[in-house]
Amino acid sequence: MKIEVRSLRKYKDVNSKTMASLNLVLNDAIIIRDVKLFKTEKGLQVLMPARKTTGGNILVIANPTNNKISEEIMKCVLDAYDDGVISQGNLEELEITELKMKIINNPNTPRLKAIVMITFNDAITINDIRIIETENGLFVVMPTARNSEDDYYYDLVIPTTKKYYEEITNRILEGYKKIAPEEKMQSSYSQIKVHVLGIKR
Secondary structure (H helix, E strand, O other): OOEEEEEEEEOOOOOOOEEEEEEEEEOOOEEEEEEEEEEEOOEEEEEOOEEEOOOOOEEEOEEEOOHHHHHHHHHHHHHHHHHOOOEEOOOOOEEEEEEEEEEOOOOOOOOEEEEEEEEEOOOEEEEEEEEEEEOOEEEEEOOEEEEOOOOEEEEOEEEOOHHHHHHHHHHHHHHHHHHOOOOOOOOOOEEEOOOOOEEOO
16 A cells, blocks of 8 residues: 655654654545654554544544554654655555444434444545435535634545545445445444445546
C-alpha cells in the first residue's frame, strides 16, 4: 500500500507531548486527517484520529488492521518528520475488503439509520461512518470532528476524488439496503458479504 504524508506541522513547544500533526493519504485515494506523532514514556507513537463517544469511551476513527501496516505508517511518518520523505510503498488498486453495519432505530435520533465500519485492502478500517436520512433520501456521512475554537465540524476521512466518494458511498448504501428490511435495531455489527472489487481510478 502506498502511504503518503501531507500537511506535516511540527510543534515547537518542547513541553508538549505532541511532536507533529499531519494527514495520511492511502493509495492516492483516502485522506485521513488529524494524525499525530506523540511522545510517550515508551518512545514515539503515531496516534490515529479518535473521538469520545457519548459513553465516554475513545473511538479510534481509522485503525490499522495489523502490525505490519502500523509499522509501515510509523516508518513513513518518522521519515517525513526527520528527512522530509513523504511517500512510501507501492500504489495498489483501492479495494473494499470488509463492510460491517449496525442498524439504528432510535426515536431520539430518527434521521440516523446506521453506523458503518469499512475496511480497505485488508489494511485500514474506518469507523463511525453514518447513514442519514434526508429529505432527498439516504446520505452517507464520513467521520467528523468538532473544532472547539471555531465551533464547526470537519471530515476526518475524505476520499480524494468525487469518483472514489461515489463508489464508496454506493457500496455502503447497497449494503444497507440488503440488511435494513431484516434488522429493526442492532446492538452489534452485521457482517455484509461483499465481493472484493477494486475501485477504478
